[in-house]
Amino acid sequence: MRQKLFRLFLALTILMAGILIGSQSDANSYPLSGSPSEVAQEKMQRLLNFIEEDYVDAVNTDSIVTVTINEILDKLDPHSVYIPKTISSAVAEQMQGDFVGIGVNFYRYKDSVAVIRTVAGGPSEKAGIQAGxxxxxxxxxxxxxxxxxNDQLVQxxxxxxxxxVGLxxxxxKDHSFQNFTLKRDRIPIVSVSGYCMLDSSLGxxxxxxxxxxxxxxxxxxxAELKASGxxxxxxxxxxxxxxxxxMATQISDDFLSANTPIVYTKNKKGTTATTLANAGGAFENKPVYVLVxxxxxxxxxxxxxxxxxxxIGTIIGRRTFGKGLVQREMPLGDGSSVRLTIARYYTPTGRSIQKPYGDGDYESAQDRYATGELQYKDSMPVIDSLAYTTPKGKIVYGGGGIIPDVFVPIEDNAVLVVKELERLGVFSFFSFEQLDAHRSDYQDWTEAGFVKDFQVPETLYQDFVTYLKNAGVALDTKDHKVAVLxxxxxxxxxxxxxxxxVLKIRAAQDPMVQKALALKNQTSQVGAVNNIHLLSDPSATKTKIQTTNDVQNDVENGSENDVQNTSKETVENRES
Known part of the structure; x- marks a missing residue:
């Protein structure tokens, strides 16, 4: 009898222990109710509670939430993205178009902060700080x-x-020490990389x-280009x-006559918003060549x-990326945010240029290179069922990017290698060291004279080749020399x-720019291909425009990597 009572007591003890051990989890075991969305939210919150309170090891639930958000967005489309709090300020600066600072580009060079150049009109230039x-x-x-x-230095x-701020x-250049007191101001992050006249009538x-x-x-x-002819x-x-x-619709408006459609958007409810051009565009119905x-x-x-x-105009180049989705940035309350796709857009003829996505299969530039599309016009995919007709009878296609009117193949591998070195900042850093050591050799050059007449000395070219060799990079001087120079x-x-x-110098050897010049000169023999000259500096006034699109301020990201790229530096060329 005693043995049976002991066994019963032991069983009850084990059962109670199990109840006590699991009691924390059972506190949230009531059935879920509500809409499917409400049930899903409550389910997620319960899971996070269980992990935070009961999981055997300490866990950073914030990191779990971040992973979860990214995985949710990955299930939607390639362009709905999460912006962590840690990079939100940098992203905001890029989209806002300015930041508050002293107006210098600099390198962390050896053990110091070396000024590459000052921002025109910025506090540093006004105070007298100089390159070097x-x-x-x-x-x-x-x-x-x-x-x-670096982030601490910039701050x-x-x-x-x-x-x-006292500096x-x-x-x-004269081995002197100087003190400056500057007032911080708004410093533009320019989105117009440059502009110039290529001949007497082509900007x-x-x-x-x-x-x-x-x-x-x-x-x-x-306005400056028009004033220059x-x-x-x-x-x-x-x-x-x-x-x-x-911004894209306003710029389009400058080329189109009144009431011309620019773009349509459609949201999940089927609501369509139409953007039409206004009268008085700054370059209305004039010839334009768009490089893509x-x-x-x-x-x-x-x-x-x-x-x-x-x-209107001629599209020159290669098939564009293929993104026909519109995002809106939505704050999540802790400094982070999400850019969520809220609409699709359609060109004036009604075509969608969004390329297919789903199942992790999203066409890349590498895919296009592998198929030969970047090298050969006939390799560009054209879907006859997605053909549309423009008002003047031209056939255009939807389905994945804008197919150009005039195809220009990608440059050969030698040029691409040199461009990658440029993107990584190799030329910039080498040039900084060259100017830092020999700045006086360049002090008498004007911009116009440098663009037209400066030739890279053979000694400087050989110094660069040696510089690359010391860094473990070997270039074939025969294949790469023109691009390197x-x-x-x-x-x-x-x-x-x-x-x-920079724009003027590169234009002289740019295949797409040269194609545009050739097309222009087929109809009008005005100017010469390389007759590049400086602009005059007239006062310019802004005219303008309002669009009718109620989602015109929504954000569009060309790539799912855009947000991450805003915080990535290829070289230590910083702005402050």
Whole structure:
């Protein structure tokens, strides 16, 4: 009898222990109710509670939430993305088009902060800081010789607008120490990379993204080009992954006559919003050549599609990225946010240019290269069932990007290798060291003279080849020399004169720019291909426009990697 009672007591003890051990979980065991969305939210919250309270090891639930958010968004489409709090400020600056700082580009060079160039009109230029100066102290804090992290260093130079910062500077060219007191101000992050005249009537303007300030920048640049005689325009949208949709519609409006459709959007409820052009466009119905490639996306494609579908201008290059979705940025309450796809857009003829996605299969530039599409026009996919007709009878296609009117193949491998070295900052850093050691050799050059007459010395070219060899990079001098000489000249020009000089130099050997010039000269033999000259500097006034699109301020990302790329540096060329 005692043995039976003991066994019963033992069983009850084990049962009670199991109840006690599982009691924390059972507290949330009541059935879920509500809509499917409410049930899903409660289920997720319960899981996080269980992990936080009962999981055997300590877990950072924030990191779990981040992973979960990314996995949820991955199930939607390639362009709905999560923006962590840690990079939200950098992303906001890029889209806003400016930041508050002192206005310098700099390298962390050896043990100091070395100024590459000052921003025109910025606090540093006004105070007299010069390229080559070393910033040693900021408000008494030492910036040299202490391996200070880059983000911490930048924060020493940035700050609230109109606040003062005292700088101690070493001027290398005369070995002097100087003190400066600057007031921080708004520093533009330009989205118009440069503009110039290619001949007496053809202007050239490049846009690298569509930020909040892009239309203002575009308007000022276009006004200067028109004042310099521009009657035709090359609009370069290559490698432009997108940005604010409203900026793209406003720029399109400048080329189109009143009431011409620019773009349509449609949301999940089937509501359609139409953007129409207004009267008085700054370059209305004038010839325009739009340069595009496989990295021209979203807002870039809105412009290309609007002009192509309305028989305005000529699209030159290669098939564009293929993104026909619109995102809106939505805050999550802790400094992070999500860019969520809220609509599809359609070009004026009604075509969608969104390429297929799903099952992790999303066409890349590498895929296009492998099929030969980047090299051969006939390899571009054309779907006859997605053919549309423009008002003047031209056939255009939907289904995955804008197919150009005039195809230009990708450059050969030698040029691509040199371009990758340029993207990684190799030419920029080498040129900085060259100027740092021999700045006086370049002090008498003007921008116009440098663009037209400067030739990279053979000794400098050989120094660069040696520089690459020391870094473990071997180039075939026969195959790569022409491209290397071009990028060396461009890198020197940027640090001496800025973006416009670079644009002029590269235009002379750019296959797409040269194709546009050839097309222009087929109908009008005006000017010469390489007759590149400086702009005059007239006062310019902005005119303008309102669109009717109620989602014009929504964000468009050309690639699912756009957000991450905003915080990634290829070289230590920083702005502050």
């Amino acid at each position: 100066d070393r910033i040693l102290l900021a408000q008494g804090d030492t910036l040299y010789g202490n391996n200070m992290p 020493k130079l940035k700050g609230p607008i109109n606040t003062e 101690r500077v070493f001027r290398k 050239y303007l490049k846009i690298n993204r569509f930020a909040a300030t892009t239309y203002d920048e575009f308007s000022l640049a276009l 521009a009657q035709e325009l090359i609009l370069d949208l290559r490698d432009n992954l997108g940005g604010y949709m409203g 490639n496989e990295r021209s996306a979203s807002a870039s494609e809105i412009i290309a599609g609007a002009l192509q579908d309305n028989d 071009l990028e060396l000249k461009a890198a020197l020009a940027y640090q001496l004169f800025g973006d416009n000089a």
